[in-house]
Amino acid sequence: MTAAEFRVNPYESFHRLRRISPIIRSYANQGWMVTGYEQAQDVPRDSRFNNDIHWNWFFLTILRVGMGGKPIPFVDHPTLLSFDPPDHTRLRKLLSPGFVNSYIQSLAPRIEQLTDDLLEGSGDSFDLIQTIAKPLPALVIAGMLGVPVRDRALFQTWSDDLTGATILGRPDLLRKASDAETAMRSYLTNLLESKKGDQDFISILLDAHEAGDRLTHEELLGTCVLLLSAGHETTTRLIGNGLYSLLTHPEQMQLLRDVPTLLDSAVE
Numbered sequence: 079m080t081a082a083e084f085r086v087n088p089y090e091s092f093h094r095l096r097r098i099s100p101i102i103r104s105y106a107n108q109g110w111m112v113t114g115y116e117q118a119q120d121v122p123r124d125s126r127f128n129n130d131i132h133w134n135w136f137f138l139t140i141l142r143v144g145m146g147g148k149p150i151p152f153v154d155h156p157t158l159l160s161f162d163p164p165d166h167t168r169l170r171k172l173l174s175p176g177f178v179n180s181y182i183q184s185l186a187p188r189i190e191q192l193t194d195d196l197l198e199g200s201g202d203s204f205d206l207i208q209t210i211a212k213p214l215p216a217l218v219i220a221g222m223l224g225v226p227v228r229d230r231a232l233f234q235t236w237s238d239d240l241t242g243a244t245i246l247g248r249p250d251l252l253r254k255a256s257d258a259e260t261a262m263r264s265y266l267t268n269l270l271e272s273k274k275g276d277q278d279f280i281s282i283l284l285d286a287h288e289a290g291d292r293l294t295h296e297e298l299l300g301t302c303v304l305l306l307s308a309g310h311e312t313t314t315r316l317i318g319n320g321l322y323s324l325l326t327h328p329e330q331m332q333l334l335r336d337v338p339t340l341l342d343s344a345v346e
């Protein structure tokens with residue numbers, strides 16, 4: 079199977095791996111590949127595993143060679159994605175107000191309004207990805223973080239480029255991701271200087287940084303880069319793949335129309 083075929087349908091490979099074992103040692107990166115549902119829940123809670131790639135000198139060396147001197151995105155400037163406890167626990171606690179249900183629910187009216195605005199004038203037939211799935215997450219995240227909406231195109235492009243950091247067989251994309259990370263850090267450094275006294279999410283983190291030892295400057299920047307980039311492509315694809323699944327399973331679409339209270343589990 080080629081990489082392109084895998085991207086179109088990864089599930090066959092996942093099934094095959096799961097049949098061999100739900101957890102497999104990968105010799106390509108000296109890490110673990112977890113495809114079992116229970117194991118995927120257990121491994122992150124098991125302190126015998128760690129998240130910090132700096133322990134994996136083999137993988138780190140391969141990445142370093144591919145980068146040609148540029149910083150390895152999400153590694154040389156670490157984020158929550160590569161922290162282990164106790165640092166992960168401390169940072170996660172600082173972010174938790176942004177992810178509690180009551181706060182997310184309070185965003186709902188604005189998200190509905192934004193969706194209506196984006197749909198206005200689109201008629202019966204429109205491109206879901208360009209009309210809704212791409213702009214909506216960017217607008218919502220900009221609002222949450224207090225990033226000027228007029229800069230949306232900038233951070234959307236950086237976020238798309240940063241996603242290239244997950245395609246490990248393409249050093250050119252890794253280097254592009256590194257450039258995007260550098261640009262984003264410099265944009266956020268300027269933004270942080272203008273934020274004193276604001277009430278948004280980045281300002282809350284900034285206060286924690288200024289209050290003392292709870293958040294270093296490096297952690298503050300890394301967390302802002304992660305927050306500004308993590309929700310774009312993920313949510314765009316959730317919307318696209320979610321609707322695609324419903325269109326290819328019309329009986330489920332009908333069920334959802336008949337029983338709208340199923341919406342929560344449909345989104346899950």
Ligand code: HEM
Nearest residue numbers: 158159160170173219304305306308309310312313314316
């Ligand atoms: C459907 C949409 C989303 C999906 C499928 C998704 C998926 C994921 C996954 C798989 C991870 C774990 C990555 C790892 O540890 O290797 C993760 C972590 C994270 N995501 Fe998302 N994400 C989505 C939306 C968002 C949004 C909207 C935000 C913020 C605005 C966000 C912020 C984060 C953060 C901060 C982490 C790190 C959490 C931690 O380590 O404690 N994500 N996401």
